[in-house]
Structure formats: structure tokens, C-alpha cells
Amino acid sequence: MAKAQAVSRVRLWFFRLLKIGIALGIAGLIMLAIAVVIAMQSLPGFDALKSSPNGQMIRVHAADGTVIVSLGPSYGRWLSYDQIPEVMTRALVSVEDKRFYMHPGVDPIGMGRGAWRAFERRGQGRRIEGASTITQQLARNIFLNNSYSAGRKLREIVLALAIERKFSKREILELYLNKVYFGGGAYGVDAASRKFFNHPATELSLAEAAIIAGLVKAPSHYSPTADAEAATGRAGVVLDVMAANGDISQAERAAVDLGSVEMVPEKAQDSVRYFTDWVLPQLDDLIDEQEQPLDVYTTIDLRLQRAAVAAIKGNVPGGAQGALVSLDRDGAVRALVGGLDYISSNYNRATTAERQPGSAFKLFVYLAALESGYSPDTRVNDSPVTINGWSPRNDNRKNVGEIDVRTAFAYSVNTVAAKLGMEVGFASVADMARRFGISTTINTHPSMVLGTSEVHLIDMTQAFASVARKGVAVRPYGILKVATADGEVLYEHKDDTSRVLVAPWVAAGMTDLMQTAVNTGTGRNAQIGRPVAGKTGTTSSNKDGWFIGFSSGITTGVWMGRDDGRAVGGLAGGRAPARAFANYMKVAVANRPVETFETEVTLPEWQLEPDEEAYGQPDNGMMVDENGLPLDAPVSASETDSTGETESPAPPAAPAEAPQRIDQRWIDEVLGRGQRTPPASQPSPRPSPSQAAPARPQG
Template identity: 40%
Template sequence: MANFLSRFIDKSSEPSPSKGVEPETLTPEVDSEAVASQEAEASLDPQAPPPKKIPALAIAKSTWRWINRGKPIYRRPLFWATLVIGGGAIATGRAIYQFEQALPDPSAVLTFVRDETLTILAADNSILQQRGPATREKLPIEKIPQVIQDAFIASEDRRFYQHDGVDYRAIVRATLANLSARVVAEGGSTITQQLARVVFLSPERSLTRKLREARIAQKIEEELSKEQILERYLNLVYLGSGAYGVADAAWVYFSKTVDQLTLPEVATIAGLPPAPSNYSPLENPDIALQRRNIVLRRMEEVGQITPQESTAAQAAPLGLNPSPPKRFDVKAPYFTSYVEQQLPKLVPPEELAVGGLTVETTLNMRWQAIAEKAVKNAIEIDGPAQGFEQAALVAVDPRNGQIKAMVGGQDFNQNQFNRVTQAQRQPGSTFKTFVYTAAIAAGFSPYDGYLDSPYTVDGYKPENYGKTFRGWVSMDNALTASINIVAVKVLIDVGFEPAIRMAKEMGIVSELKPYYTLALGALEVNLLELTNAYGTLAAKGKFNEAHGIRRVLNRRGEVIFDGKYKARQAVDPNSAAIMTWMLEGVVKSGTGRPAYLSDRSVAGKTGTSEQARDLWFVGYIPQLVTGVWLGNDDNYPTWGSSGTAAFTWGEFMSEVAKDIPAEKFPDLPTLEGRKGSIKAQPVTPRQVIVGPIPAPNTGSQNSSGGNSYSEPEPAYQEPYYEEPYYNDQW
């Protein structure tokens, strides 16, 4: 014990009595010898009383006084500890006070009106469309069936009637689930928090906003009843496809009122709030079906429906019968529909849920009117005579990818199917451009010669239109005349992989397979991707992503999307210039003659699929690329020609060109000594059969006696084997 106490007593440091400081003021009065004697006696005599103990508090006080002896107050730890703790408490209290003062009045929930209008503007800021809610019907809680209330509570907030606005159990459960899945698989927001987010908060994602959301939810719970909260939520929640609230959703997805909905339909709607665009049955029916069944199982778990009802409902189809939201001042409906489909990819879902967006687009209203007239004339004048009932046209600025005009069909009101973006059709000879571009980029010359004669490769026998042959021809002349056999031979020489890679680099996004028929367009693409890919050549080899949206503003006028797209070099400039020169020849003296413009250079290519089911022309000037398609939705053959598509192109471009100054294409680069920018990877066929060489000029004229501008029709035959031999190195 004496040794223990000696730790607190430093006799060498005791001040001298002569200085007026008494030793007892520094240490407690302890007789160490007496204590030691008492301990010794206690160890010998069991009946002796226990030794005297020094209180711990006395030791602590003594120690603290020893630490602070002779120090000014500002050098003492207690002073600074008190200052820091006190200052922190004051700052925290002030922050909490300011936080509370900044919270909105929760009663505003009862009077909040959502700005549900989506406004789409043309490039000149004229209104293309204003889309409003489907019904504008807001229902009192008594008019909302109990099954709808139950479904949303089971799906979104099963402890809705127990918590005070924040469900801490749900937060813990969601956190554990997300950590386990290593993704955000589950959320912890209550219905009240979601309502607070819709009415009061911006869509930003931050800890501050989440704290505000939680506190506002608690204040809402203090002011409003559970029934009032649920009523406002079910009338304001965004449910995808332009539907705000359950009444809108019932109409948009099923063309029903809320009291007409079946249990599976109710569950479909109740599953939408976490991701309205992704779970929309109109956009992703398979995902929507899975989500619906999750809601049904949750309803069963909480006892809202029986297992038998759940099983029967999960077996039911989605049963969609959609009715679109109301649209006002509709112009260019195919284009505005395309814009609406693109929005969820560009704008955060929180902003879509809030509504009131303004979308600034790239559409040129004058050019759009010209495009609509050209399509109308093609369908009404040329269609009956040539056996097609539909047409589509799209124009894109190749310098930046902006869509300037889009007509997706004859009548949007009768059929909303957009043949510019949704129709996958065989492009025919328009695809030859990508094969030839790959060859030119690999160092081939447009003057390289190929034999046009009967030809069979690995069992596949391509045929020219009219089954005619021209003998030895250059690549340039073969493209101008759209000779099928030469196109297949060029594909074999350059290789499948380089040709496919080139098409992808230029903008083709659809699936391409390494078959010989690839050279003749035996694949499916849509008009927008095909047209934009040609624009890569017009832009001197630079690819710009086609787009129709420039900017998106939220209801507060803040820019939430600014389309700053970057170009990339997909084709080297010299190869792009050579291909443009070759495609000019198609328009000057080949199958594209009806697209000729007298005041400027035009480059382009015609295309016809098997039995003339699809008639194409894609052409460009330096500032604009336009694609035209003619055909039938049921893929029924026409008896027309791609020359009609070229004529429609010329009808549109001759008017539009009045707004565009004439520019020349780049000059043909020096060909001598030119090296390729990519490497050819020739195909090694198993078997090649070459027919006799025809006499000079045989078949140089159209022996069928038909339209001199007709596109040679490819003979489509899939090879009898799965894939030909080819090397997979670039």
C-alpha cells in the first residue's frame, strides 16, 4: 500500500516551507508506516479489523490537483475540455434550431398540386406537345378501394399504421439486405417519406436531403391522420408512363376506373413506385410481371389475401389495355413519342416523378412539315401503283447527330408504331456501303478489279438482278451498279470481322452475323441507325450519336440534362472521302439517279430486299443525311423499286436544301501509295466454283426492260453450314 501511495507523492518536488507553501496542501496526510504495520498485524491476526482504505475520490482529486498545480487556467485540460464540449453543444443546438426552422409547414401536403404537364419544344422553342395527366381525377380515400390501399401498404410500407413517419426497422432491414446483395436492392422509405419527397424536396441525393425527408415525414405524421397521408400519396405518386396517382394508372395501363381493377391489375400498379419507368408494363412487361408477383406474395404474407387468391393472381397474364395520357398541341407525334421514350434514359427517375419538365429538342419545324408532305405523297401517289402502304423518313445533321425531321408512318393516330426507330427491316444493298468502307479502310483501291461472273462459295450462290454479268469491273463501278457478286467477293477479301467492326463503329447497333449474305443486307436494322451510320461518312469519318433532345429543364427552370455529345473518329478521313466519292457516282450515274440535286453534290445508296419487301435510299450532303424506307408492315412484297425511295428523298431534300448553303465534299485523296488504317482478315472458303467469264459488256443494260433505276435484287440464301472459316484478328 505504501508503494501504491508513493506514486502520488513526489517528495522531491515539494515546495520549501520557507516559500509559504505547506506540504499538506499537496498530498493527503498518510502514515505509510502505520498502514504497513496494520497490514502486517492483520495478516497475523484474523480477528483484527481491516486496514484503513483511502477513498478513490480523494485519490482522484489529489491527482488532478497535482496535474494542475501552479498552472494558469488557460493551460489546464479541464478548461479546454469544457470549452470544446460547451461550444460543440451550442453549435449543435443552433444547427438543430436552424434545421427545424427551415422545415416547411406539413399542412401544405393537403393543398399541394403537382405540375404534371410535360412540355416538348422544337428547336425554335415552339410547342410540339404538352402532355397532361390521363384523367386529372383525384380521389378521396373513401373512393379508393381497400384492396388498392392494402396493396400499396404491403408493397411500400407494411408498418404504415405503426411508425411515426420513419420506420427504423425497415431502415435496418433494407441496409442489411443491400449489404448482402452488394447493390441497392431494397429501400427503407415509408409512404410518408415518399409523400414528403414529392411535395417538398428536390430530387438531389444527399444525406442532408434524407435527414430533411425523415424529419418532414415525422412532422406530417404529427399534423395529418394516416388516412389523409395515404389519400394524398395515392393521388400524387408517380406510376410511370405519364400516370400520376392510381386513377391515372388505372386508365393508362388498363383503360379502367379504380373500382374496376382486378387483384392482379392492382398488384401491377402497386409495384411501380420504386422504379416507375423500369417496372412499367408498357416498357418492360417481363419485369413488370415479376414485380407484380412480388407484391402479391407480400400481400399474402401480411394476410391481406389468401394463398389461393395469391396463386390464382400470379398465374394471370398482365392483361394490358393501355390508353395514352392526354396530349395537347400535338405536332410531329412520331418524334415526340420517340422523345418521351428517351427521357427515362437521360433524366433521373426522381425528376420524372416530380413532373413539370420542359424538353428542348432538335426538330426543325419547317423541315418536319416538308418531310410529312414527302411521306404523304409517297404513300398516296406511289404506294397504290407499287404495292406499299407505309413509308418513313428521318433527317439527321451528321456534324452533331441532331435529328431534324422524323416521320414514322402514315398516321400516328391509327398506328403509333414508329418505323424509323422500331421497325427492324432488311436493308438490302444499302449495307454494301459498310463492306466497301471496310475494304477502302484496309487499303483497297476503288479501281481494284473484280470478276462479275457466276460464282458459288461454300454452297451459297449470289445472283445479280436480272441474272446478268459484266465481266471485269472495278470496285467503284460495282458499287455504282450495285453488283451483288462483287460485293460478296469484296466481303471475302476484307473479312467478316473487319466489315462487322466497321459497321458497328459507324453506328450500326443491331446484331450482325458473319455470313456471306451480310454483304447484301441479309440482316435487320432500323432506319435511324442506318441513316446515322451514313452520316459518319458525311462527317468525314466522325461518328455522332443521333439524338432528339438538347436539354431538359425541371419545374424550377433548372437544367437537369444538357446533351453535350462527343464525336469520335470511326473511319479515317481519307477512307471516308474515298467512299463519299464512290457514293457520289451512285447518284450521278447509278441506281440513285432520282436523288440527284442540280445545285450541289449528293452521295448515297439504294437498297432493295428480297421480293422488294423493303425499298430504301440513304443519302447525304455535307450538312444533312436523310434516310427513306418504303414497304408494308406485314412484310408483304411490293412491286416497286428503290428508285421511288430515292425520288422521295429528292423531293424532301430539294426543298430543305434551300435553307442550307451549298458545300462540296472533300476531294478524292491521292490513291497511289496509300496504306490502310485497318487490317484485312480474308475469309478462307471451303469451296469456290467460278463460272465462265461472260463476253465484254454482257448484261451492261437492264435486260428486264424495267425501270432503269431499279435496284438489283439480291438472292438471299443462308449458307448450309453454321459459320464459314475466318480469322478473328483485326
Template identity: 55%
Template sequence: MDQRTPPRRTRAAPKPRRSFLSRFLGGLFLWGFAAALLALLLLLVAVWMAASSLPGYRELMKSPQGQSVVIRASDGTELVTVGPSFGRWLSYREIPPHMIAAMIAVEDRRFHWHPGVDPIGIARSFVVNQRAGRTVQGASTITQQLARNLFLTNARTYDRKLKEAVLAMALERTFTKEAILELYLNRVYFGGGAYGIDAASRKFFGHSAESLSLAEAAIIAGLVKAPSRYAPTADPEQARARGAVVLATMQDAGKLSPAAAAAADLASVRFAVDRTQGDVRYFTDWVLAQLETLTDEAVQPLEVTTTLVPAHQAAAEAAVRTRLPPGAQGAIVAMTTKGEVTAMVGGRDYASSTYNRATVARRQPGSAFKLFVYLAALEDGMKPDDTLVDEPVSFGNWSPKNSDGRFRGTVTLREAFALSINTVAAQLAMRVGTDAVAGMARRLGITTPIDRRPAMALGASEVTLMELTSAYAVVANEGADVRPFGIRKITTADGDLLYLREEEGSRVLLAPHVAAYASQLLAAAVETGTGRAAQIGRPLAGKTGTTSSNKDGWFIGFTPELVAGVWIGRDDAKAVPGLAGGRAPAQVFAAFMSSALSGVPVSQLNTDVAEGVFGLEPDAEVYGLAEEPAPAPPPGGSTAPAPPPPLSEGWLDEAISGAPGEPPPST
């Protein structure tokens, strides 16, 4: 018998203890997974409950959410009512395929595979918005937009977005993709009161959506992003430009061949015009484009009270109708020094062309731009009675010439401005620097690109009539800024207040003495210079502008009560025989102002430069004029005020932003 000792059992080595970090991360993962699973379960329950309570398809077809808007003048007079319009319901098979392709390409490229929300689109928009530091890109799918249009409001809240996502997935669970597209294309808002592609096609093109061309479909698809901004009734050229973006997007998405995209002629698209309204539609279209930025209400009927004065509007329409040269277009915009737009005409006849030349068209202002040159010189320390020599000058390869071919020798700034002498304006621009002139234009509200070459002194850069008129209004407002606006108040039809424009504190853009000196120059241009045809028998300031070959004519002017700008020219930029700022534009201005100011008491322009403005009065510190002590009076006891010192950038920074020492933004 074997007496050997059995082998001893060895105990297993203990497992190493996991670190706290490892245990924490593991627990965090498990809890996170459990939370995600619970959230998914809750989402599925919410989607199931929403889907089970959705109305039937026929019920959704019967429940459009349209909104009527009544636009009123400042005195309560109704100007226009924009009501919802719904065309014929088109089945999916009746909708042109290129209309469907355009909408999918521009609004929801992954429409055919996502479940109602697009995770890739959400992630992309999150990254883009984080990089931009603000919301610049959305991620709503077509189904989400449909859910919002059918059941929700446009309120920008997380609660609304969550409901929108749940309803979108419920719609996808209940209806086919084709049914969702059919609902969407027959219910989405396209601007101008048109809901659905058939209503939009009839309103903008005058025919049913069944016969939409590719170019027309691209324009309609481009409207969804911002109906008020891109609608042809607001800006036909902007609508065409947006259509071009849609065609390029279709091509990029593989929905359109390069040859088909090239064949889609957007320029040949002709827009239908509502001939039941007058020229006030230029103003009401401009106002309607601003609604979506002032209120989120998209269901209740709205009442919009504007700044338009019916007597001013009637005067503007009559002046354009009776005094434009043959074959020319014309535009007028008038405003108070508070920025209230009281009249607007954007063309000879709204029924013939809805293009608003008062707010959209960019044209060279000619000598009307010289205001910024002289303002920069006045701010640099010059005065109206200082002199320069009107003589041949050259700046590089550029040698400015006067319009009459004459040189007058020594002239004051007042005389040079009144007679619109080009050589003096060019010398002043070179003296203060073209950057200073461009900065002055930017400061007074010109947002269009500004050429910095020497010829900019004579108005080589393009501007809009609205911006140039509001810049002149700053001088009329004694140097305080003027921001044009057309809406005073928005209420529901039941009287609930949605928006009320509040009085805003004005920023000081020009020192009072600079504004007063500029008013002296502008008054001289009307009294003895190129603007004599604008005289209306009361104190008036203004400036003419004429571009080369008589392509554009301008007159911008003001009384203490009203500022108005006039532009005349052709849309194709061809010459208008005999056109000059001192002729037809000045005459249109005079006709308008004479009528608009009929019965208004005469008041004087602010052209006086008070002695105290240069002294150590309390207000002087506000404008930065007290930084240097006034020089001691010379022997003999003369107490005449010292000339104003040149204004520093520090003054400008402090006056505009309250942040001395920061450089102004580059232009």
C-alpha cells in the same frame, strides 16, 4: 469419543482462462446485438412517428403528383404538351381481380405477408447485383413504391431509400393491404401522362379499367417498370412483349392457370390513338422515352427543348404523305453530322398507327448494307479505281446473281458500287472476311444481330432506319462518329436547368481517306448509278437498297449539311409491286431534301484525298499511318504519293478507345 481427524477440504480447480479471440468474438456479438436492438428500437420509433403524422386516406386520395411536360422544337415552337391525366377513382371491389393479380405477381409477389419492406427481396437483389457488378434488380415493394409516389422523389440516394422504407412500414401499420392496393392502382404512373389504371386504360384502350381484359391488364401491369419504354404510345410491340412477360410471371406465381394464360391473346389487343396530334408525335414519343434517363425530376413541370427543325419535319411529312406507294408504310429520319435529329416520320399516319418504323422496326437493308463491305475493302487498302471481274461466282452453296441478270466483266469498285453489282460485293466480302464487314457495321453503330454467312454482303441481316442512317452519317462526318440525339435542354417551368447536352469529343471511326473514298463511291451511285432518282441539283451522296421480292426499299444519302434515310415497305413484309430503292425511296428522299435544303447555300462533298494524308504530317500519327516509312521515290524523281497502307487493328483500337493492342469486342 472419536478423535479422528476431519477430512481436508479440497479447493475447486480454477476455471481455464478464455482466449482473447473468444472474448473478442463474445464481446462483438453482445455489442452487435445491442446495436441491432437499438437500431430496431429507433426504427420502430421512426415508424410510429411517421404513422402518426400520415395524412388520412381521403387526403391521400386528393393529392396526386402529376407532371406536365412541354416539348419544343429547336426554335422554341411548342410541339406537344403532355399533361397528367387522372381517370375515375376505382374502389378495391371495382378493380378487376386479374388486374390486382397481375400487379402483385410482377411487382411484389410477397405483398400479402411482408410489413412494407421485403427482406427476402432485398437479399435476393443484393446477391444478383453483386454478381452483376451493377444494379440490375431492385427490391422495392408495392408499398415502398406508393410511399415514393406520394411523398418522395425519384432521387437514387440511401437517404431517400431509408425514408421510403420507414414510410412504407408506416403505411402498412395505418392502412389495410386492400387500401394500399387501392391507393397504388389509382395513383401509380403508367406512362403517356396517365396516373392510375383507369386513366391508363382510357388512354391506351379507350375504355374504363372496370372492363379490362386479362391481356390488357397484363400490358398495364408491365408498364410500371419503365413507363416511357413500354408505353403503347412509344412502342406497341414492346408493350405486347412486356405483357407476355407479365402473363408468364403470373403463371409462375400461381396467379394464372396455363390455359388462361394461353387464352389471353395479346396480338388481338387494339390500342386507342390520340387523333389530336400530327405525325410529329413519332418524334415526341421517341423523346419522351428518354426523359427518365436524363433527369430524376418527377414533380415539377418540365420544358424540353429538342433538335427538331419545323421546316424539316414539315418536308418529311409532306414527302411521306404524297409519295408512298398504295398500301405501303414509310419512314424518314434526318440528322446533322453532329447527330441532331431534325425530322422524323415513323409511318404513313400516326393517327392510324403509332408504331415508329424509323426507330423500332428491324428490316433487311438489301444493298444499302454494301457500304460496310466497301468500307472494309477500302480500309484493307483498295481504292475506288481498283478493278474486279463481274462474273458468275459461288461460295459454297451460294451463287449470288445480279438484279438485271447481266455480267459486265472487268469493272472498277466505283462502277460496281454505283450499279450495285452483287457479285463484286460478294467477292469483296470474301476477300476481307465477313468478320471484318460485321466489325465495320458494329463500329459504325449497328447493334442488331449480324449474320456472318456470305449472303450478309447483300444485306441479309436486319437493321433499324435510325442506326443505318447514323452509320452513313459517319462517312458524311469525315470518319468521326455520330450519335443521334433529340434533346438539347431540360428545364423546369421556372427556368431551373436540369440537363444540358454538352458538346462531346468525337471518336475517329474511319481514317479521313477511307471516308473520302467512300463519299466518292456514294456520289457515283447518285450521279451515274442506281440512285439517280435522288438527284436534287446539288452535290449528293447516297445508296439504294432493295430486298428480295420487293419487300423493302431504302435510300440513305447526305449532303454536307444533312443526312437522311428513307424506308418503304409493308408491316406484314409482303411484296410492294414495283418497289425498288432507286424508285419510291429515292423519290421520297429527293422530295424531302429539296424542301429541307431550300435556301441553304450549296457546298461540296468531301471526296478529295489530300496528298498529306499519307505522309508524315502530325495528324498522320493520330490515325496510325506513320508506323511504316513511305517508300523511297523511284528513279526519275517522281513525287506521286504512295498508296495508303492497310489500316491495322492497332490503329482502330487506338482511334476508338485509346488502348492500342487490345482486341476489338466480339460481335
């Protein structure tokens, strides 16, 4: 009797607990239903969820189409469900949520299996894994975060149930495949396809779809940009699961060759970042699009970029930095090196740094002189001169008297440059520099003719390129075309040849002078086995070395020096910079036809000078710079300084002899309208190479 009563009491308590449990369950379901209804009402509409997220993706392409860098989150083109290949949706559902089309947003079977696995691994600090449906993952990606807590998991479940009530299965898959993160900065299947396979997601093959579907589990680990082998290994697992689930046949599985899939990881070089840092801010001036993903097609040639990096690193003196800019004939930037290593210093010495150009600035002095009537054969006088208390000296501290303009330029004779500047006017020289693209402040002190105003390397290279283009303005540019992910062209570069800076015969005369400087003057190390025209530059105490020149349609400028402005022993424009120029240009013009200039090389009055004299080693063995000063000596105001100012003004000294001017016959010859005949006012022809030459100034 007592036993029966005990059993009865147990049954009573059991049914009471059952009723309580059922009541609590019903209450919980009611509360869950209410939460789901509230969540449904708060969910944005489908079109609102389709809107592009914040952050614009920009893919930068080299001239050959190679993606050199991707910036910002990558959001590809939005694809509707019907535009997404069926193999992609099947692969994703099979590996991530095989009961997707049956559950209401939460998979009880999956949750139970996940809980059992967690129980088996109890004590190992593991949480329930593998239980989230595609809908739950979508809720987490759009509305929540990846931090794990019971409260966050409950909100995820509520949102997943609400999403299933508000949207169809097709809409859920469309949202998921366009928003989920696939690694490598790519959000959405189209961005992933473009990044890893270089084509839209509408063209995905079964093998490619398997690779992308496999990325969801661990995007960073399986991303082809991180580990291509791991990506294909995971794709093999996806294909096996698809075959096991009946989404593909065993024959289809066996036919897939994952090893044949061409994946395109980024091939960015650190040095290319100097170029992208310069070019990408220009987008704001070219287009207004701020949201759509963009493809920016640029002018950079990766082969030439590698050659440029090698040329700078292989020639720059120890402790110094180097920079290089190379322009095609229309101004397209083919290579740009802003320093030895972008990672250690992203300061762009090619486009941002301002340094004194030394005698490379004489380009503008001689352009102004040629435009005012001088010719390469015009006689000038190399004699001491003082202008407002400033007395420039030649490197060897010698003066040789009457010479022609060609010789003065080839050997960078400072006194002649000073006299030409005084003759045409220092303001005219400054105007010529600005005309040719110098954007920095240019002083008009007499010493400015020797390059005391600071300039950008890219501006100087632009100026030389305009001479190479026969006086037509060249403006450096790096962007060829900008397009959206759909292929809509927002901008396309058009060459402008309408702005003429100087007459063609002036540019031809300047080229005449510069090719002589390379063949027999201070720029001999820049020779590459075909016609080259250029100019060296070395600043006070060898703080900066420059060489800028052109050949076969390519103009290249090289600068070397220290960031702190300290002297670099042995640095001269005709040494390391000229050698770097030659190393690079041999690669740059290798596939181009040889181009001759309007005038053939004409030997200056002195054909060749010894290296020890060409780079400032006078008879006493003391090294001097292009201003004729000892390398370690301070620059006195009576000689030159960075501003060209003087301490004790003095009346200007006129040249010892007025120069003879150009006549029309020389212009006709340059333009191909007749044979070259020296102007009647010219002295007798220059002495032949076998004749004794006078003492030579150095440059």
C-alpha cells in the same frame, strides 16, 4: 270566449314549435361547430397542401420553341400570394365570389339567391347553382369530387367553414389559384398562363387575367385550346363584372382590347408523336427529376417535319408504309416520320421496325474494303462466284469482267460485293456495321453483304451520317435541353467528337463512291441540284426499298414497304424512296450553303444505264430484284435467303484476279496534300464516255 281560447292554444303551440325549432337550431349549430372543429383538426397544414400533386407535366418544345405537345397534368410553378398579380386575384374574386372577404366560408346571401333561382326553375331538374364560394370550390377541388348530392354538399360546407377558421383569406386565395383546374390540362394559374400565353403568371396583364378567371366556370368550353373566341367572349363578361363591382374603372374596362391578346394553343402534329414517343423515354437516362414540371427542348424542326411527311405521303406506293429519319451533321434529329398516320398506327417504323436493308448494307462492305487498302480506282473482277454454296447474281444476270470499285458500287454489282466481303472477311464487315451503330443482330453468312440482316432505319441513317462527318461517330439525339418551370437547367446536350470510327481518307473514299452512285448509278432520282452522296437498297422480291444519303450537312434515310412483308410491285430503292429523299432534301438544304465533297464526282466506267436496266429489267422483260431473282420467284438456298444459309456447301471460289491496293498518293490527294495520281500498279485510264462500254450488271 271560445275564440279567445283557440287563439291562446295556437299561440301556445306556436311558441312550443318556436322553442323546439330554436333548440334544434342550437343543437344543429353545436353539431356543426363540433364537425367544423373536427374537420379543422384533420385538415393538413398549409405547407402540406402546397406540395405538388401526383403526375408530372412535361411540355415538349420544337427547335424554334413552339410547344408541340404537353403530356400529363400541367402544374406550373407555385406562386405565393404576393407573386400573383393583383389583377388576377381581383378578377377571380369579382367573377366567382364578390363577398369573399366578408363571408365565413359560406355565403348565406348567395345560397339564398341560388335557392330562389332553383325554386323558379322547379320541375326542370335543376339544382342550386352559383352558390359556391371560392372556399367551397377549394374544399371540393382538394378533398371531394364534383358529384352532386346533399351529403357531399354538407361535407363541402363543413370543410369550407373549417378552412376559413384554419387559414387566412390570402392563404385560401393562394391555394385556390395554384390548384384549381383552368382547362387544357392546366392546374393552377401559372400553368394556365404558360400554356395559353407562353409566359409565367407573374407577367399577366388585365386582359389575360380576365381570360383565365373566366375559365373556372367551364374550363373545357372556354379553354383557348378549344375555342379562342369563346374564351375572349367570356373574358369580356368578367371585365364587365369587375367594372360593375368597382374592381376596375370604366376607363380601364374600355382600354382593354381582348382581340390583341396573343393566345398560344398547342400546335401538335400527329406525325410529331412518332418523334416524342422515341425521345421522351430517354429522359429517364438523362435526369432524375420525377415531380417538377419540365420543359423539354428538342431538335425537331417543324418545317422540315412537314416536308418529310409530304415527301413520304407523296411517293409511297399504294398499300405500303413509309418512314424517314433526317439528322443534322452532329446527329440532331430534324425530322422523323414513323408511318403514314400516327392515329391509325403508332408503330414507329423509323426507330422500332427491323427490315432487311438490301444493297444499302454494302456501305459496310465497302468501308471495310477501303480501310483494308482498296481505293475507288482499285480494279476488281465481276465474274461468277460461289461461296459455301451461295451464288449471288447481278440484277441483269450478266458479268462484265474487270471493273473498278467505283463502278461496282455505283451500279450495286452483287458479285463484287460478295468477293470483297470474302476478301476482308464477313466478320470484319459485321464488326464495321456494329462500329457504325447497327444495334440489331448481324449474321456473318456470305449473303450478309447483300443486306440480309435486319436493321433499324435510324441506325442506318446514323451510319451514313458518320461517313458524312468524315468518320467521326454520330449518335442521333432529340433532346437539346431539359429545364424546370423555374428555368433551372437539368440537362443540356453536348456534342462529342472524340470517337473516330474510320480514318478521314476512308470516309472520303466512301463518299466518293456514294456521290457517283447518285450522279450516274442507281440513285439518280435522289439528285437535288447540289452534291449528294447516297446508296439505294432493294430487298428480295421488292419487299423493301431504301435510300439513304447526305448533302450540305443533312443526312436522310428513307424506307418503304409493307408491314406484313409482302412484295410491293415496282418498289425499288432508286425509285420512290430516292424521289422522297429528293423532295424532302430540297426543302431541308434550301437555306444552307452548297457544300462540296473532298473529291469531285468521277464518272464510272459506264456513265449511264437505261432505267429499265437500272431497276432490274433484263432483255426478256422479266422484272428481277437486286439479287437477280424474278420478282415473284422464291429465293432458293443456292442464291440467297434471309439467313444466308445454304443447302449444299461447296468450296469457296477465289476472285479471278487479286485486286490492286491503294498507295499513299491517293490518300494524300483525298486529304488535300497533293494532286491525284493513279497508283503505279493501276491499269490504263478508264475508257472515255464516247468509247463503247461493255455489257453492264444491274443494281
